[in-house]
Amino acid sequence: MPLLTLSAALNSGLRHALEHDPGVVVMGEDVGGLGGVFRVTDGLQKDFGADRVIDTPLAEAGIVGTAIGLALRGYRPVCEIQFDGFVYPAFSQIVSQLAKMRARTAGRVALPVVIRIPVGGGIGAVEHHSESNEAYFAHTAGLRVVYCSGSQDAHWMLRQAVECGDPVIFYEPKRRYWTKAEVHDDEPLPLDRARVVRPGRDVTLLAYGGTVQTCLDAATAAATEGRELEVIDLRSLAPLDLDTIAESVARTGRCVVVHEAPVFGGFGAEVAGAIGERCFDRLEAPVLRVGGYDLPYPPAKFEEEFLPDLDRVLDAVDRSLAW
Amino acid sequence: MPLLTLSAALNSGLRHALEHDPGVVVMGEDVGGLGGVFRVTDGLQKDFGADRVIDTPLAEAGIVGTAIGLALRGYRPVCEIQFDGFVYPAFSQIVSQLAKMRARTAGRVALPVVIRIPVGGGIGAVEHHSESNEAYFAHTAGLRVVYCSGSQDAHWMLRQAVECGDPVIFYEPKRRYWTKAEVHDDEPLPLDRARVVRPGRDVTLLAYGGTVQTCLDAATAAATEGRELEVIDLRSLAPLDLDTIAESVARTGRCVVVHEAPVFGGFGAEVAGAIGERCFDRLEAPVLRVGGYDLPYPPAKFEEEFLPDLDRVLDAVDRSLAW
Amino acid sequence: MEKPVEPVQLLDPDGRLTPDPRWPLEITPDLCRDLYRRMVLARRFDDEALALQRQGELGLWLQSRGQEAAQVGSVTALRPDDHVFPSYREQAAALCRGITPEELLVQWRGNAHSGWDPAAYRFHVYTLVLAAQLPQATGYAMGVQRDGADEIVAVYFGDGASSQGEASEALNWAASAGVPLLFFCQNNQWAISTPTSTQMRAPLHQRAAGFGLDAHLVDGNDVLAVHAVTAGVAEQIRAGGGPALIEATTYRMGGHSTSDDPGRYRSDSELDSWRARDPIARMEILLDREGWIDEAGRAALRLESDDLAAETRRVCRAIPKGEFSALFGTVLTSEPPHLTDQRQRHTALVASYLD
Amino acid sequence: MEKPVEPVQLLDPDGRLTPDPRWPLEITPDLCRDLYRRMVLARRFDDEALALQRQGELGLWLQSRGQEAAQVGSVTALRPDDHVFPSYREQAAALCRGITPEELLVQWRGNAHSGWDPAAYRFHVYTLVLAAQLPQATGYAMGVQRDGADEIVAVYFGDGASSQGEASEALNWAASAGVPLLFFCQNNQWAISTPTSTQMRAPLHQRAAGFGLDAHLVDGNDVLAVHAVTAGVAEQIRAGGGPALIEATTYRMGGHSTSDDPGRYRSDSELDSWRARDPIARMEILLDREGWIDEAGRAALRLESDDLAAETRRVCRAIPKGEFSALFGTVLTSEPPHLTDQRQRHTALVASYLD
């Protein structure tokens, strides 16, 4: 069971997909010789050729639009968007074309297209390189939106995304790209299921991507004060595995949802709204949301203050328990 | 006090802006000689000239991008996006440029640009012509997102939007364009405030745009059964007037939020999440959300079944009261 | 700036034939009769659909009147297995591919968002978001290229759509990737109320050449010229010559749609000047003069048109509404729990009204 | 396809001067010394910033090394009141406009998203979203046009950015609106690891002509040619000639950014071939040969460069961090209640740690 960085785990997932399905093509800006700015496609063009690992012109609408065309022709494109902030030129192709094609054609035309997006902050990047835009896509019917948080999921979820037959927005937390972890062959959890990554009985913490580790750290810290926090990695935002979440919150009666995106209208709102309804009679405190402040992502020097950290998560836990 | 259709009320609002501020320019596809497909700009080019009421090339990114440039030069552009589903090509200019310019420049550069969007369904239109995409923009820091529901607000809110100095996404419910109502000169409510349009003490209904009338009809129907529903027109989604909402829900203890957009990750989620926290101890039932189903907007023949109607609102009211 | 190019024309408005050595075409009676028949049927279908909309049977209709030559001349010059991406006004082309009146009407009646199986006809569903089909066609052509197939791909779009960034991204991408793709622009002079002059300064074919495409201008109301040029260009593309663009000069003789009021922005005289260049009329003159069609032939075509019109009325009114609940299963490959839940609650609620 | 055009060149890599009658320029010792000085200072500043990044003082740096002639030659041919929209690598141009080292570094140190007041310098802040500044510059030029001012607008972008739909929308829009706008493309052969050949089939200046712009190709490493062509084209635009594009052939001698590893995708021999065409070296040869610079002059410039370098190091390290809480007031013209609330809770929370 090798130790792989999240980036390397994605690379091996792509390699597996390219080896086992001749229809799979990888495409994007600088994914060829360079191997992508995060090296996720490192070596793939060398091994599978420029016809299957395609350096594209610099045009995101073109990347997604041509991927749709390739899918119509029977291919399974995996697109890389170089940074989260650069997916917007492709927004129309994604929400009006990719997401809707199946419904528009009454189920006749499926578009198995995966769009990989390095997401979020914490790497000291310049503007437009630390965005968390999952709420836009989670609200868009016809897309699956998934988030990996570590190497094991990165490898398997990417393979599942390529195989699932639906359009998938696949988020990769930048600040975890170089974190190493085991990637093993155990039967993976289905793509659309949440995972309890740390059990506990006092408060349920819901997180995805980069904030999963933040919540695990918070749980460890809380444990020293005798508080048992349950941490759930949502993994799939759309569809959302509400059963797993509700089961937990019904037990704990308290819930804090944590993400990097600004809180206002963020994905945490959907979680809070859904749990507020589903678990109304079990809640002993309101579902609290911890996220980025409602600002455009700040300059790098301020991102530590902007991003939810251990202290802000624990503060929310305290407020929840104090209710 | 003239009776004006919502479309005519917008027209007179634009006319006033063009007359009183030489910096105001109106721009978009077919806004000139045709007066826009909904006639909102009818006659304006004739009266103010082609330099101030501009028929643009067919390119939404270009419309918003050039509007930003005009604003940098000191103008106050009011852009028309022909239909809700066609704002996406401009998404990058809106969320990465328009919304962020002020913060990116530490407040040095303001962009007073209004983007008018005919929104929502109920007019039997073909695909892409009945979208409700407010959740995308409400989640985007740096934008004001407002929604008019009738002639009076249409006229005054548009004037306020043009004057406010911030980028404003201005939504106009298509199915209300031809509804006539009085437009009077009373000191208007500030742009960012919600309005209680019908007082009541049993349940609070929150709505905006096209669903305000739906909720008023529901309240009338409920009244015959002795139930008093309070109806609030949110008007401004971002920023959201939470004080007005919370004051009401604290009184009624029950709340249903109604919009056309799909419920999952829709704006109702933010409302439910915020009230769930702010009014936790006052809520006698969970905040219930009534909206479009989580499908791409359906073909015209099905929109009646898709859109929240009186029955679905009353059903939610019953469920709330039965809790 | 370059000097204006003259559009290729073989058959002038007065029905005079002038062969063009650059675009050899064997002009046989059969070819002319066939193209004429397709154009006549297309216009009749279009008129009937317009009438159905006026009667409230359709929610909206976008006429192809005036553009029959551009569509029929081009699509018949392609191979049946060449994949086509239409815009939303290509019923004349669609009929040539065998798409039925019912399949063409269902979307405008509001029963579905699209009417036919794109794979069955090698004809993609209509795209209403302007220019969105252009990068998609480019990607499809990348697939053809990778498959080493000898098919080509054709994509239709309008003068207005050409201003969209996605149109240029596709032109540039197709050129740099060298894919087997034919861009076919019907420049019908208008984008709703916006004239081509507001849309662009230089003609589109010149722009395409600037991107490195092989570009041509043709009289879009001359079905023979369109057919000859499309056939020639398609052959080049099939032979590996890379992508090309054909700009067909034509005119949208109806309003933009049945919701439009063209009187607000264009003159009758302009319309008249184009009526004089009607694509069907000039072919009629030719057939008459050459005696390539006789009274029997005309009668047969009248009969066929009447049958098509009757059939169109019949199938339109007979289109089944379908089930709203069926939509929930079309969003993803498998219906997710929350949609199942919504579907069931909706069905229960609807049932409850009936009690 | 058209036959390749030769780039305008007045000063060749060996320092030989060949005047071009189409682009008259009075080549005085002062002009040459001035342009040379600006290029030398720009490169020194760029080298210093690179060093600061390596020392961890900057989060990222994008070098302009190799592109000094393209930037200095063009921006100095504009009027000080001509508004400029840069991309993100235009420090050589920015320095010419008087923007200070501190203002140029603050964004890359991570203290702010932009460093200067665009109105004060008539130089917009950097735009990192490729091509987004092009429609904005077009709109600004629409404003100039409406004001009846005799200013022009210039916008810088790269070969890669030209593939973005927004770039083409701007070229087309500017052409059809006839605005006073100069598109200036620094074709430095690479977009990170992607060569121009992947980006486009035909050269960009040919594309621009296709849109109906007056388009020119210039040796971007020849500061005199860039200056002459920009001056001439700017004059035409100012005289109402409409928008134009200049494609400057140059080379990005460093990596794309300090995060890049160009060894992965390009050869040393390619780099060497461009080193031989260095924009500063050839001007040095000219100045020497003509005796337009003497030892004193060289010494003075060395001193000035050293001072600039020292100043750059000093101001960089001295940049104040600023207050996070100040950001909440920069989102809208007035801080909305929920942001005030968030700001206060944040301040309280931070304070609570200190106890």
Ligand SMILES: Cc1ncc(C[n+]2csc(CCOP(=O)(O)OP(=O)(O)O)c2C)c(N)n1
């Ligand atoms: C992205 C986008 N913006 C706006 C519209 C609204 N719209 C529909 S058709 C049309 C005019 C299109 O003109 P053209 O491309 O010339 O095609 P034609 O209708 O003339 O066949 C417009 C503006 C749209 N469908 N898509």
Ligand SMILES: Cc1ncc(C[n+]2csc(CCOP(=O)(O)OP(=O)(O)O)c2C)c(N)n1
């Ligand atoms: C819309 C968008 N997509 C992708 C990127 C990531 N990116 C930053 S610079 C760059 C290459 C740009 O090349 P070019 O336009 O030639 O400018 P150069 O860096 O060579 O000066 C890329 C792909 C971006 N900034 N914006």
Ligand SMILES: [Mg+2]
């Ligand atoms: Mg047209």
Ligand SMILES: [Mg+2]
């Ligand atoms: Mg470049």
